Every structure is written in structure tokens, then in C-alpha cells.
Amino acid sequence: MPNAADSSTNSEHVYAVIMAGGSGTRFWPISRAAAPKQLVRIVGDATMIQATVARLQPYIPAERVLIVTTAALAAETRRQLPALKPDHVIAEPVGRDTAACVALAALVINRIDPQGIMILLPADQVITPTVDFQAALAVGAATAQAGNLVTFGIQPRFAATGYGYIEVGAAVSSKDGISVNRVARFVEKPDQANAEKYLAAGTYRWNAGIFCWQASTVISELRQHCAWLMEALVPLEAAWGTAAWEKVLNDVYQPLKRISIDYALMEKSQRICVVTGTYQWDDVGSWDSLYDHLPADANGVISRGQTLPIDCHDSLLVSETGQLIAGIGLTGMSVIATKDAILVVPKGRSQEVKQVVDALKAQGRAELL
Amino acid sequence: MPNAADSSTNSEHVYAVIMAGGSGTRFWPISRAAAPKQLVRIVGDATMIQATVARLQPYIPAERVLIVTTAALAAETRRQLPALKPDHVIAEPVGRDTAACVALAALVINRIDPQGIMILLPADQVITPTVDFQAALAVGAATAQAGNLVTFGIQPRFAATGYGYIEVGAAVSSKDGISVNRVARFVEKPDQANAEKYLAAGTYRWNAGIFCWQASTVISELRQHCAWLMEALVPLEAAWGTAAWEKVLNDVYQPLKRISIDYALMEKSQRICVVTGTYQWDDVGSWDSLYDHLPADANGVISRGQTLPIDCHDSLLVSETGQLIAGIGLTGMSVIATKDAILVVPKGRSQEVKQVVDALKAQGRAELL
Numbered sequence: 180m181p182n183a184a185d186s187s188t189n190s191e192h193v194y195a196v197i198m199a200g201g202s203g204t205r206f207w208p209i210s211r212a213a214a215p216k217q218l219v220r221i222v223g224d225a226t227m228i229q230a231t232v233a234r235l236q237p238y239i240p241a242e243r244v245l246i247v248t249t250a251a252l253a254a255e256t257r258r259q260l261p262a263l264k265p266d267h268v269i270a271e272p273v274g275r276d277t278a279a280c281v282a283l284a285a286l287v288i289n290r291i292d293p294q295g296i297m298i299l300l301p302a303d304q305v306i307t308p309t310v311d312f313q314a315a316l317a318v319g320a321a322t323a324q325a326g327n328l329v330t331f332g333i334q335p336r337f338a339a340t341g342y343g344y345i346e347v348g349a350a351v352s353s354k355d356g357i358s359v360n361r362v363a364r365f366v367e368k369p370d371q372a373n374a375e376k377y378l379a380a381g382t383y384r385w386n387a388g389i390f391c392w393q394a395s396t397v398i399s400e401l402r403q404h405c406a407w408l409m410e411a412l413v414p415l416e417a418a419w420g421t422a423a424w425e426k427v428l429n430d431v432y433q434p435l436k437r438i439s440i441d442y443a444l445m446e447k448s449q450r451i452c453v454v455t456g457t458y459q460w461d462d463v464g465s466w467d468s469l470y471d472h473l474p475a476d477a478n479g480v481i482s483r484g485q486t487l488p489i490d491c492h493d494s495l496l497v498s499e500t501g502q503l504i505a506g507i508g509l510t511g512m513s514v515i516a517t518k519d520a521i522l523v524v525p526k527g528r529s530q531e532v533k534q535v536v537d538a539l540k541a542q543g544r545a546e547l548l
Numbered sequence: 549m550p551n552a553a554d555s556s557t558n559s560e561h562v563y564a565v566i567m568a569g570g571s572g573t574r575f576w577p578i579s580r581a582a583a584p585k586q587l588v589r590i591v592g593d594a595t596m597i598q599a600t601v602a603r604l605q606p607y608i609p610a611e612r613v614l615i616v617t618t619a620a621l622a623a624e625t626r627r628q629l630p631a632l633k634p635d636h637v638i639a640e641p642v643g644r645d646t647a648a649c650v651a652l653a654a655l656v657i658n659r660i661d662p663q664g665i666m667i668l669l670p671a672d673q674v675i676t677p678t679v680d681f682q683a684a685l686a687v688g689a690a691t692a693q694a695g696n697l698v699t700f701g702i703q704p705r706f707a708a709t710g711y712g713y714i715e716v717g718a719a720v721s722s723k724d725g726i727s728v729n730r731v732a733r734f735v736e737k738p739d740q741a742n743a744e745k746y747l748a749a750g751t752y753r754w755n756a757g758i759f760c761w762q763a764s765t766v767i768s769e770l771r772q773h774c775a776w777l778m779e780a781l782v783p784l785e786a787a788w789g790t791a792a793w794e795k796v797l798n799d800v801y802q803p804l805k806r807i808s809i810d811y812a813l814m815e816k817s818q819r820i821c822v823v824t825g826t827y828q829w830d831d832v833g834s835w836d837s838l839y840d841h842l843p844a845d846a847n848g849v850i851s852r853g854q855t856l857p858i859d860c861h862d863s864l865l866v867s868e869t870g871q872l873i874a875g876i877g878l879t880g881m882s883v884i885a886t887k888d889a890i891l892v893v894p895k896g897r898s899q900e901v902k903q904v905v906d907a908l909k910a911q912g913r914a915e916l917l
Contacts, residue, residue: 208874489903498890503916505577505904507893514892516885521867523883523892524876534858535874547872 192294193320194394195239196284199228199256199302200249200274204536204548205465205529208520209499212548217302218255221463222472226259228302238313239298245287246302247271247280266420272429278443279435281390282401282412283428289394290419296320297397299390305461305472315456318357319391322452328400328445329391330362332384332453333460338374341464343367343386345453346377355457362451365441384453387460390440397444405443411435466513466522466529469495480506484516493526520547561663562689563763564608565653568597568625568671569618569643573905573917574834574898577889578868581917586671587624591832591841595628597671607682608667614656615671616640616649635789641798647812648804650759651770651781652797658763659788665689666766668759674830674841684825687726688760691821697769697814698760699731701753701822702829707743710833712736712755714822715746724826731820734810753822756829759809766813774812780804835882835891835898838864849875853885862895889916 202215210216217228225233232244241262246269248256253270257263269287271280281299288295298316306312319329332345348363365386369377377383392400402409411431418427445451461468470493473481480488484498487505495513496504504514511526524532539547571584579585586597594602601613610631615638617625622639626632638656640649650668657664667685675681688698701714717732734755738746746752761769771778780800787796814820830837839862842850849857853867856874864882865873873883880895893901908916 208872487904487907489900489907501888502885503577503889503913505889505891507891507900507904508897509892509894512881512892514890516871516890519870520872520874521883521885521890522874522876523878523881525878528877531858531876535856535876538856538858544872 190238190317190320192292192296193239193316194243194245194288194292194295194297195232195235196281196288196297196299197228197231197244197246197302198277198280198299199231199246200252200271200280201301201303202249203303205532207532207536208515208517208522208547209497213251214255215252216463218252218259222305222469227463228256229259231300231302231304232260232263234306234309234312235316238316242267245269245284247284249274266424272425272432274437275432275435276437277440278401278405278408278438279412279432281397281440281444282408283415285392285394285397285401286412286415287419289398290416293395295394296323297392297394301388301462303463304387305463307459311456311458314355315357315454315458316391318352318354318359318456319454322351322359322454323391323393323396326393326396327450327452328397328448330445330451330453331387331389331391332455333387334455335374335378335383335385338371338378339385340368340371340374342462344369344377345384345386347382347384347453347455351452357457358455360453360455362453365446384455385460388462391454400444400448400450404447405438408435408438408443466495466515466524466532467526470526495526559607559686559689561661561665562608562685563612563614563657563661563664563666564601564604565650565657565666565668566597566600566613566615566671567646567649567668568600568615569621569640569649570670570672571618572672574901576901576905577884577886577891577916578866582620583624584621585832587621587628591674591838596832597625598628600669600671600673601629601632603675603678603681604685607685611636614638614653616653618643635793638797641794641801643806644801644804645806646809647770647774647777647807648781648801650766650809650813651777652784654761654763654766654770655781655784656788658767659785662764664763665692666761666763670757670831672832673756674832676828680825680827683724684726684823684827685760687721687723687728687825688823691720691728691823692760692762692765695762695765696819696821697766697817699814699820699822700756700758700760701824702756703824704743704747704752704754707740707747708754709737709740709743711831713738713746714753714755716751716753716822716824720821726826727824729822729824731822734815753824754829757831760823769813769817769819773816774807777804777807777812835864835884835893835901836895839895864895 199217206216209219218226220226245267250270253268257268288297323329344366346363348361351359414427414431418424475481479493480491481495485503486496489507491506491509493511494509497515498504499517502516513524515522568586575585578588587595589595614636619639622637626634626637657666692698713735715732717730720728783796783800787793844850848862849860850864854872855865858876860875860878862880863878866884867873868886871885882893884891
């Protein structure tokens with residue numbers, strides 16, 4: 180099994196940047212506008228962002244973890260992660276898509292450590308085992324140190340239509356099951372027929388939304404491929420660590436145009452690699468995805484909190500309230516109880532939670548959002 | 549349509565005795581040991597016992613309504629029915645089956661009004677329309693005044709195996725759709741084949757568990773057919789209205805053998821009639837039965853409290869807590885939320901609520917019972 184210590188990179192210069200500004204509604208009623216999924220316990224006893232930080236240990240210690248989130252969520256994020264430096268929880272004044280977020284983080288890390296290598300990752304994924312993940316990160320960091328822009332790809336397990344794909348190109352290296360390839364192309368979320376083609380081909384990876392590069396490299400690449408963005412952000416470099424930081428950040432951010440890192444850079448740069456590791460990965464996108472992640476009883480019933488399943492099968496019972504959830508004869512049914520709302524939805528339909536949230540919005544029931 | 553005023557009985561002598569000592573578990577989690585179904589709101593805005601008393605108005609005013617319940621439930625029963633005389637809510641010290649309950653009530657009413665006619669009825673039925681029911685009661689009272697023991701039968705609507713049946717005998721009278729017949733025989737709950745036979749025959753009625761007789765008649769009949777019981781209860785007559793009542797009641801009740809009014813009297817007496825009326829009747833035995841009694845939306849979804857059904861059909865959503873119940877894509881599903889328990893059970897399986905209660909008992913979770 181590969182080990183992070185095998186990497187030739189000096190890991191003291193490796194930083195993590197967790198992108199945690201999301202406000203997803205797919206885990207309603209547990210996730211809310213004021214407590215989106217990365218800040219609540221969905222899988223396990225830690226919140227998803229706590230788990231994301233823990234998953235990096237010891238390879239990336241807490242003092243080299245940064246989080247980019249929103250102003251509304253920054254205080255709660257700091258509260259949940261007391262080991263992080265408070266100013267490493269950076270609040271974007273407004274959301275301006277991923278390219279701005281990446282540039283902001285790169286400028287900050289470049290100020291902290293001009294040799295800094297940054298691993299960007301979302302706050303709401305489930306990845307196991309940790310040691311395999313860290314080994315792949317170390318390979319990615321070494322690849323990044325050589326001047327590449329690194330993405331992380333997941334060998335598809337089924338013909339998913341919900342993920343973007345990466346077609347791998349020429350092999351760069353392969354060791355201990357971790358392979359590095361050039362990227363042939365990025366592919367948007369496919370239809371079912373194409374997803375099946377990609378699965379059969381064996382040369383496609385799911386795009387995990389995890390990236391790694393040297394801060395100085397991505398700054399230089401963005402200056403080349405998205406110059407207007409880097410010009411707009413110039414004032415940030417001098418403001419980092421000063422009392423003016425928040426005002427300067429707000430001033431430069433507000434007028435920015437929205438652009439994703441994919442459009443701004445990944446689809447243009449010629450120095451992109453993809454690392455395929457040996458870990459299991461899931462983005463935990465909905466209640467249904469929990470059926471794969473939480474331990475079930477002999478009948479396939481997953482219980483959290485007080486539950487009493489009688490002749491229940493393949494079901495998810497989550498009580499956050501102390502209320503006992505008693506189920507009789509349920510098959511493929513999810514029941515989620517929170518203090519002010521109870522969701523009951525069959526397995527396979529949890530994407531429709533969005534309709535509940537939309538209906539509550541339309542009814543002006545902000546207290547339930 | 550028949551009218552109670554048409555009856556030749558002087559209704560001033562007609563009393564109601566509501567048997568309300570039950571501790572049914574079939575409406576868990578709303579019904580509990582300390583608040584069985586007659587004392588909670590299952591159908592409509594009144595508790596079932598309040599609805600039962602209201603259903604008798606104006607034919608039997610509150611001052612002529614008595615309730616026989618248990619010591620544990622008497623205080624709550626009086627609280628819910630402030631119009632009743634407090635001593636008309638009689639607490640049996642222990643349950644000794646229906647013959648003792650009938651004899652106790654008959655002795656009390658005979659003391660209050662020697663011409664008293666008593667209508668015995670359970671506290672947990674749904675009967676509509678009220679005017680039809682009262683018309684049938686008036687016919688029953690007139691039949692009872694002539695010295696008969698009267699039962700009330702319901703024309704079967706389907707081949708029910710959950711009710712006892714009454715086979716009707718010779719016609720006594722028929723007017724305004726209300727018929728009186730001699731009783732040919734009582735039949736225990738049948739199997740499916742017999743239930744279908746009874747339904748097809750047209751000469752069988754569901755036994756509604758509602759009775760009517762003159763107090764003096766039933767006392768005399770019980771003295772003839774169940775002498776030991778009436779002998780044991782002799783001390784009650786002198787004790788009614790005195791400070792010794794509770795002690796005497798306890799002393800005579802404790803040693804009684806259990807016997808039902810069916811075995812003690814109904815299957816032996818030769819003076820039994822059955823009244824078949826024009827009202828709709830249901831005993832509301834389980835959550836499933838509510839699908840017939842509560843108003844539903846265009847998709848057949850019954851909502852109480854805060855609910856948000858999305859693409860739901862033929863379902864029952866009851867929130868007693870203020871929690872919003874959001875259902876997505878449910879068909880034939882009942883969801884009942886109370887402050888400490890949430891029940892989710894498919895339509896057709898609500899009888900199995902008993903298994904939940906049994907499991908909670910086995911776990912020693914008295915607070916949920």
C-alpha cells in the first residue's frame with residue numbers, strides 16, 4: 180500500500196484549501212441555509228467539514244489548512260474547527276465562482292509560503308481509506324511541484340450521469356496503484372449512453388473536483404489565461420495580514436465577473452495531469468447516497484438516533500430530535516426528523532427534496548429553509 | 549327522516565352510560581397508557597369521548613350522561629367534560645369486564661331514576677349523521693321501555709372479520725328506515741368465508757356494542773341469569789351518594805370474577821331485540837380506519853397539522869408537534885408525529901402498531917407507552 184511518506188515532495192509546503200461556501204438543499208431538513216451540509220453531521224459523528232479536515236491529517240496538519248467560505252458561514256466554520264488559524268477561514272464577500280476562489284487562495288498561500296503547493300478540495304465528500312487518499316495527494320503534490328496543474332480522477336464504478344468526466348491521455352507515471360496521466364480532455368456531465376461508453380472504455384475518470392498545484396504556478400497560469408481576474412485581485416497581495424484585508428477583499432470581489440476554474444484555466448492550460456488513486460470516493464449528494472456510507476443492520480436498515488424498525492428493509496431512519504422513529508413494514512424509505520421538520524421520501528426520489536425547499540420558499544417559510 | 553321527537557318514550561328518563569375505560573394501543577403514538585384513544589383527538593377537533601357526548605345532544609343532555617372509566621383516567625375525563633356531574637364519572641377500582649360495568653351503572657341509574665332507561669355505548673366510535681343516530685336511540689329506548697334488552701346492529705358494508713355479528717329474527721317493527729327485530733343469535737367474529745356468507749344473506753348485522761334497556765329490567769334479568777354478580781353488588785345501592793361510595797365500590801369490586809355482558813346475559817335472555825338504524829357507523833379501530841373519516845385533498849392525502857405533501861397519494865400525515873411533515877412520492881403511507889415518537893406505517897399494516905408497543909414494553913421504555 181502506498182504511503183504518503185514515500186513522496187519525494189517536501190510536505191511542509193503542502194497546504195489544503197477547502198472550498199466550503201456551498202448552500203446545498205439536498206440534505207434538507209438537516210441542512211439549512213444557515214447550516215449547509217458541510218457544517219452538519221450527515222455521515223459519522225463529525226460534520227462534513229470536520230471530517231474533511233481530519234481526513235488530511237497527518238499529511239496536512241491543521242495549521243496548513245485554509246477554508247474559503249461565505250461571510251454568513253465563517254463564524255460557525257471557525258467554531259467547528261478551533262485548530263485552524265482564524266484568519267485561515269477566509270470569507271468571500273460574495274460568491275464569484277471557482278476561478279476567483281482559487282485565485283484568492285493562491286494569492287494568500289503565495290504570501291504565506293512562496294513555495295506553497297495547494298490542494299483544493301470540496302468540503303462534502305466521503306473518501307476512504309484516509310491513507311490511500313493521502314498517498315494520492317502526495318503523488319499529486321509531487322506532480323504539481325514539477326509545474327503541472329493536477330486534477331484527481333476517480334475510476335467510474337457505474338455509468339454515472341451526475342458527474343463530469345476526464346479522459347486520460349499519455350501515462351506519466353504509475354506506482355503502487357496510483358497513476359498519473361496527461362489529461363486528454365474534460366467532458367461535461369454525459370447522457371446515459373455516453374456515460375456507459377465512458378465506463379466501458381476504461382480511459383475515463385469521474386472528475387472529483389479536487390485539484391493540486393503550486394500557488395505560484397496557478398497564479399502564473401491564471402495571469403496567462405485569465406489576465407483580467409488576476410489584475411483585479413492585485414490589491415489583495417499587499418492587504419493580506421493587515422487591518423485593511425476585509426475592506427480590500429470586498430472592494431476587489433464585488434465587481435468581479437463570475438467564471439469557473441474549468442473555463443478560466445483547466446480547459447485552456449497545456450500542463451494538466453490527472454492522478455487516479457486507490458481510494459473510494461463519493462460526493463454524498465443526497466439522502467440516497469447515504470445508503471452506501473452508513474452501517475446498516477441485517478435488513479439493510481440504517482438508524483441514527485432513536486429508532487424502532489419492525490419488518491423494515493433497506494431504509495434510512497434518522498432522528499435528530501430524541502423522538503423515536505418507529506417504522507413498520509417500510510422498504511426503501513428514508514425518514515429524517517429534525518426539530519421543526521420531518522422528511523419522508525422513498526429511496527430513489529431524494530433529489531426531489533429540492534421541490535420541498537422550493538415550495539417552502541414560495542410559501543415564505545424562511546424559518547424552515 | 550325519523551326524528552327523536554317522534555318516539556313515544558318520555559326522553560327525560562333516558563340516560564347514557566359511556567364505557568370509557570379502554571387503554572387501546574392501536575393509535576400509538578397519539579394514544580398512550582395515560583391518554584388512551586377516547587381521551588385524545590383522533591378524528592376532528594374534539595377528543596373521542598367529547599365527540600361521543602356531543603353526539604347524544606340534545607336527545608340526552610349532559611346531566612343524564614354517565615361515564616364508567618378507570619381510576620387512572622377519571623380526572624382527565626372530568627376535565628374534558630366539565631358539563632357532566634363529577635360523580636357521574638364513575639371510576640371502576642379495577643376492570644372486571646362488561647357485566648360488572650353494566651350492573652354498576654344500572655344500580656346507579658336505578659337510584660337516580662327508578663324509571664331510568666340506559667343506553668350503553670363505547671367512547672371510541674364514529675357515527676353520522678347525529679340525527680339518524682338519535683332517532684335509532686329513541687326507537688331503542690321505546691323498545692327497552694317495553695321490557696326488552698336492546699342491541700344496535702349495523703348493516704354490513706363489507707365482509708368484515710373484525711366484528712361480531714347478530715342474526716336478526718322476527719320483525720317487531722319498522723318505521724322511517726329503522727327496523728326492530730328479535731335476535732335469532734349472536735355470532736363471534738367470523739372467518740372470511742362466513743363473513744361473506746353473512747354479508748350476502750342480508751339478515752346479519754355487525755354488533756356495534758351499543759345496548760339499551762331499562763335499568764330495572766337489566767337488574768332483574770341479571771339477578772335471574774347471573775345472580776352471584778348482583779348479590780356481590782348489593783352494598784352499592786346504599787352507598788351511592790354517600791362518603792362511603794369509593795370504599796364500598798372497591799370492596800365489592802376487587803373480588804369479582806370477570807364476565808362479559810354477552811356471556812352473562814345477552815346469550816341467555818329471551819327478551820332481546822336488535823335495532824337497525826340509518827346512520828353510518830365505524831369503530832375507528834386503527835390508523836387505517838381514519839382514511840374513511842377525515843377529509844382528504846384531491847390526491848387522497850389527509851393532513852393534520854403542518855404538512856407538505858409533494859406527489860403524495862392516499863396517505864395520512866398527522867403532525868401534533870408543530871414539525872412540518874414533508875412527504876415526497878408517498879402512496880398509502882401514514883406518518884404520525886408526536887412530541888416523543890414518530891410512526892411511519894403503510895396503509896393496511898397499522899394493526900401492527902401493537903408490535904411497536906410490545907417492543908417498547910420489552911425494552912422497558914415506559915415513557916413511550
